[in-house]
Each structure stands twice: as C-alpha cells, then as structure tokens.
Amino acid sequence: MALALYDTLRRERVTFEPLEPGCARMYTCGPTVHDFAHIGNLRTFLFEDLLRRVLEARGYDVTQVMNLTDVDDKIIQKARASGETIAEFTSRYTQAFFEDLTTLRVERAEHYPTATGHIDAMVDLVKRLEAAGHTYRTDDGSIWFRIASFPGYGKLSRIDLSGMRDGARVESDEYDKEDPKDFALWKAAKPGEEAWDSGFGRGRPGWHIECSAMSMAYLGETFDIHTGGVDNIFPHHENEIAQSEAATGRPFARIWLHAEHLIVDGQKMAKSLGNFFTLRDLLERGYRPRAIRYLLLSVHYRQQLNFTFAGLDQAAASIERLSDFVRRVEELPPGAAPVEELAARSHRAREAFEEALDDDLNTSRALAAVFEWVRDANRAIDEGRASAADRPALEAVLEAFDAVYDVLTPDAEELRLDEGIQALIDEREAARRERDWNRADALRGRLEELGIVVEDTPAGPRWKRSPGA
RNA sequence: GGCGGCGUAGCCAAGUGGUAAGGCAGGGGUCUGCAAAACCCCCAUUCGGCGGUUCGAAUCCGCCCGCCGCCUCCA
Structure with a gap:
C-alpha cells in the first residue's frame, strides 16, 4: 500500500x-x-x-x-x-x-x-x-x-x-x-x-x-x-x-x-491565560519526555490537540502498558520452535500498523492495531504458548512500532538506581523467603514511597520506576 | 464581516452509508502469601440538538446550539 x-x-x-x-x-x-x-x-x-x-x-x-x-x-x-x-x-x-x-x-x-x-x-x-x-x-x-x-x-x-479590506485588521x-x-x-x-x-x-x-x-x-x-x-x-x-x-x-x-494547533484546556495557549508551557515546564513537574512525545503524537496531526495534565497521565499509563509488554517479551522462557499462529498474528499487526500510518499518518488507528496485538500476544504468553523462539516475530512488530513512535526505551532518569534501593529489594526478598509477609510488605511500602514498584515473578523480583516518579 | 475546523462513553480517541476500534479511568473475576503485571467479563441501543434523504446515517443534506482557529508577530 x-x-x-x-x-x-x-x-x-x-x-x-x-x-x-x-x-x-x-x-x-x-x-x-x-x-x-x-x-x-x-x-x-x-x-x-x-x-x-x-x-x-x-x-x-x-x-x-x-x-x-x-x-x-x-x-x-x-x-x-x-x-x-x-x-x-x-x-x-x-x-x-x-x-x-x-x-x-x-x-x-x-x-x-x-x-x-x-x-x-x-x-x-x-x-x-x-x-x-x-x-x-x-x-x-x-x-x-x-x-x-x-x-x-x-x-x-x-x-x-x-x-x-472589510476585515478591520488591515493596519x-x-x-x-x-x-x-x-x-x-x-x-x-x-x-x-x-x-x-x-x-x-x-x-x-x-x-x-x-x-x-x-x-x-x-x-x-x-x-x-x-x-x-x-x-x-x-x-x-x-x-x-x-x-x-x-x-x-x-x-x-x-x-x-x-x-493543527495544540490548545490547552480547550483554550488557545497564551502567556496571559497562564496555560503556556514549554518542555522545561513539563519536565520540572516531573513528566517524562517519552510520555510527552506519546501524547503529542497520539492525536492526528490535522486535528486540534487539547493538552491537559490528565491526558499526560493517561499517555504515561499507556506507555507503561507497552513497556511492561516489552519486558515480558524479553523474559520469555526458552523454547524450541516458534508458534506459527503468533507469527501470523504479529505479521497482521505490523501490516495494520503500517497501513494506518500510510493513511495520512493515522496514529490513533496505528496505536489501536498495536494494542490489540499486545492483548493477543499477552494472552498467548499467559497460556504458556509463547517462548523465546517467538521473540523475533514479536520484536519485529515492536521495532516497526518504535522506529516511528520511539517511546519504548526508558528515559535515562527512569533507569537510575538510587542508593540503597537494591538493598531494600534484597532485604524484602529475604523476608519473603522466610515467609515474613509483614516485613516484606513494609519494605514494599517503603520502596513505593521512593517511587519504585516491585513485582514478584517466578524468576524473582523485578522493579520499575512508577509512572509518576 | 470573510474563510476553515471540531462536537463520539468520566477522560483521550478511531470510524465518511450497513448496524460504535483502541487507550486511560472504573466495577466484577482468574492468577498471587498479599500485591503488581497479565488475562476474562462488564462499562455509549448510541455518536451536540431538531428535521430531511435512504431499505439502512455517527457517517449525506438543511437549520440550530456550542467550542477552536485563520484573515500580514505566531508551530
């Protein structure tokens, strides 16, 4: 096409x-x-x-x-x-x-x-x-x-x-x-x-x-x-x-x-209205660059984009879903052969994604194609049907997506490991092994306060920075 | 005054004649020590309003309401 x-x-x-x-x-x-x-x-x-x-x-x-x-x-x-x-x-x-x-x-x-x-x-x-x-x-x-x-x-x-001439504006x-x-x-x-x-x-x-x-x-x-x-x-x-x-x-x-222009809270952005933002303003408020990128790309370019902070939060949550999926794909267990059905599904997803973009850069439709595929792939993973052998097929879609959107790799700030965080995670894991749930939950609470979300998986705990941090 | 765009669920949003994608949020489940993530189910009989055309309209036509923009600073 x-x-x-x-x-x-x-x-x-x-x-x-x-x-x-x-x-x-x-x-x-x-x-x-x-x-x-x-x-x-x-x-x-x-x-x-x-x-x-x-x-x-x-x-x-x-x-x-x-x-x-x-x-x-x-x-x-x-x-x-x-x-x-x-x-x-x-x-x-x-x-x-x-x-x-x-x-x-x-x-x-x-x-x-x-x-x-x-x-x-x-x-x-x-x-x-x-x-x-x-x-x-x-x-x-x-x-x-x-x-x-x-x-x-x-x-x-x-x-x-x-x-x-009747326009009253000609000086x-x-x-x-x-x-x-x-x-x-x-x-x-x-x-x-x-x-x-x-x-x-x-x-x-x-x-x-x-x-x-x-x-x-x-x-x-x-x-x-x-x-x-x-x-x-x-x-x-x-x-x-x-x-x-x-x-x-x-x-x-x-x-x-x-x-088309971006407006803020339904109004033209203007310094006098106090709704005027530079990128630096948003970063100072703690928003991630890739969430801003996602939000600004998610609405069709010929349509006015109504910028709101709620919208920015939603964008961050959407990216989180995609990033969590990327990690699942990376952590797929070893397997002998790829699942044909998953490869076919992935191929279709990529086609749908590209067709949407070919249609005057219809980013909303392109995103829908990706999210539908993510759901199907997640289901396959849940049901134990997918393995590392399927990674090339899955990653091909992710790469096609990210070659355009470029929102999957974390911003540098998200990857920094603050002093003491790993120690807390290790400590919690030790408590869990001793089935000391109160202590483990207390440690998880402390990590949360630090903006770290810990997830327990069969392969051990993993962490990520919470979307707002 | 002239020209243009928009109005779809709580929020964002796709869909230009064939019976409402997707994301976020929310409710209920499965899984889990508990969570998180993921999955399943639910969440617009209806697309600003009123008429019209049509077997059939969010999609076409008319009128009305509301919002945004351009008409020599401006992405």
Whole structure:
C-alpha cells in the first residue's frame, strides 16, 4: 500500500510520489529563535519527525531541511534590550531548541540553515524577482513583492482578497505600499539596526524570502513536501509560493502538509491565560519526555490537540502498558520452535500498523492495531504458548512500532538506581523467603514511597520506576 | 464581516452509508502469601440538538446550539 497524505493546496488526499524515486525531499518551517519553544511548537516538530520516520520506514532516502530564523523584528528588539548582538542572543535559544529536540527524541534533519547564513541566496532571489518585474521599491529603500503580478496568489489559503479590506485588521501601514497585502522582500536598515549589504542597500531580508531561498538552495526549485503549522498557511506559505514560482516559473512544493494547533484546556495557549508551557515546564513537574512525545503524537496531526495534565497521565499509563509488554517479551522462557499462529498474528499487526500510518499518518488507528496485538500476544504468553523462539516475530512488530513512535526505551532518569534501593529489594526478598509477609510488605511500602514498584515473578523480583516518579 | 475546523462513553480517541476500534479511568473475576503485571467479563441501543434523504446515517443534506482557529508577530 502506498503512502497517502492530505495536501492543503489541493484539499485532498494524494498518493506520495516523489520527484525522484526513492528520495523524499522536505522543507519544514523551523523556529524563530527568540525564546524557548512551547509545547505547541513542539507538537508541529513531532509531527514532522513522525512524517520523516514514516518516510524512512517506507524506504525513502529523506532529505529534510529545517530553517532557523535568527533575524527578525522581534529578535532585533530583544537583542537590543539585552545588550547583545543578534548572534549572541539567538545562539542561546538555538541551543535550547536542539536540547528540546534531543529530549523528545526528534530525529535530526539533514540541514538546519540559518537566515543570517544565507543572506546572499536571498539577495539573489530578490534580484531575480526584480528582474522579472515582480517588485517595487519604496522611498525608504525597502523592496516589496507586488501581489498583483502573480495571478495564482491566494491558491493555497483560498483567501478572499476582495473581502480583506472589510476585515478591520488591515493596519494603515507604516510603509508606502501599493497594496496593503504586498509583503517585504527586503527591509531597509533603520538607524542602529544590524544590517547586511546587498546590491540594493543595507538592510535585512523579509521573513518569507528566507524559506524560499533556503529551500531552493538545499532541495531545488521544486521539491516534494513542505510542512508547517496551520497558522503559516497565510500569509507565510502563500507568499513563499508567490515568490518562488514567480522567480522560477516552476511549481514550488508538490505537497503541503499543515499541523493543527495544540490548545490547552480547550483554550488557545497564551502567556496571559497562564496555560503556556514549554518542555522545561513539563519536565520540572516531573513528566517524562517519552510520555510527552506519546501524547503529542497520539492525536492526528490535522486535528486540534487539547493538552491537559490528565491526558499526560493517561499517555504515561499507556506507555507503561507497552513497556511492561516489552519486558515480558524479553523474559520469555526458552523454547524450541516458534508458534506459527503468533507469527501470523504479529505479521497482521505490523501490516495494520503500517497501513494506518500510510493513511495520512493515522496514529490513533496505528496505536489501536498495536494494542490489540499486545492483548493477543499477552494472552498467548499467559497460556504458556509463547517462548523465546517467538521473540523475533514479536520484536519485529515492536521495532516497526518504535522506529516511528520511539517511546519504548526508558528515559535515562527512569533507569537510575538510587542508593540503597537494591538493598531494600534484597532485604524484602529475604523476608519473603522466610515467609515474613509483614516485613516484606513494609519494605514494599517503603520502596513505593521512593517511587519504585516491585513485582514478584517466578524468576524473582523485578522493579520499575512508577509512572509518576 | 470573510474563510476553515471540531462536537463520539468520566477522560483521550478511531470510524465518511450497513448496524460504535483502541487507550486511560472504573466495577466484577482468574492468577498471587498479599500485591503488581497479565488475562476474562462488564462499562455509549448510541455518536451536540431538531428535521430531511435512504431499505439502512455517527457517517449525506438543511437549520440550530456550542467550542477552536485563520484573515500580514505566531508551530
């Protein structure tokens, strides 16, 4: 079965057929590094991680580009306020961004180009647009894209340009634009601002030109997939299309994917509402990274995800079930031959899992396929029908699952063995052998207080950190 | 005002015409020294409301109610 994805531009599900067979080239709009990423940002980055992992699992050689916007109005403002250069200021948040990706097990893209590192490419693109007659300059020296010069403008967002004037939101612009919807390709430097030289005066690039220039530089004028959050559809991605296609005369991205937003307790996340969370906020509250990853991946990317702490607890519990199963598989007793029926069941599970993901990354359905299989496999183990000989068949499913979800291996924090814990476990086991149940139960209670759950198995006691610890 | 999305059990959520997946939580059992884990059974005659189309609708149409978002800061 082929991978089908929902294309925002065509408003329909399309079969993924890359430009070059076997290769998937994708551009993913990255962060503006002026603050810590919040969990809404991270949801989008996890969606993109899911996408690239599914592409990889299907055998594609993935080239992913994620830009880092390290110059814009806000950055200039904040850097100035903190008395730093732009580079000094943004490097802190760039580093934090990569730390967050690592924590959430996001696979690295092949390229993370920065805006400031690609000024030349942007200047070149602006020159191309200028030569083709799509631009004009205002008195201050800024260069604008003339929307009227690109007939396809609005095709992605289907925005009603005629109605926009009634929208009450169009500001009387500080610039002298021909049309309020025209957007900046190059902003002339204001006194005291950091600026770059170009053939048309000192200044800095507009936000939109960055993605057009860098995607072309790394992926070519036409590439397979472009992604971002829904808020980027208009104006950002609309403008990218206009600039890129006006300059090259060729189609830009072939498929557009957009992740819906995350909301918190049913409301838009906002600092003023006190419902604004970064990854660090959640970690400080003791939540595990893999539970956060699971939660943010468990809802379909085109559906709003309502983040709640109850949901995070549920995610942790779900992972616990899977992790307990992984351990059972590892501890299967020796056996001579694999059970054919179990192998067949596992094969079906893997197919169902992959089909669900092929269906526009339907993660909920994919999870259901895995959980149903876990139940069946657990039953086989309970009934003594499974042995170590079945491990390859079972592990094949787990590996396929975890190649995409990546939530089965414990976070480092879960594996640490605190001082004295093993001694308590040994002590309890000794008491049990002497059938001193009161003492054994008291020791188990103490371990529980330390966040350790002890389970007695035929092969002896084992422990794990309780989900909340 | 224009455009778009959503509303399925206590919570999360799949399901786009054929008679409600899965997870969490909860209740009852089996197993266990007791637990935990696991398994079994139960947990929506019903899918925001009201009409309509149809042999048949959560799924299609209409109206209404509620929620979220976009309309040049924003994942």
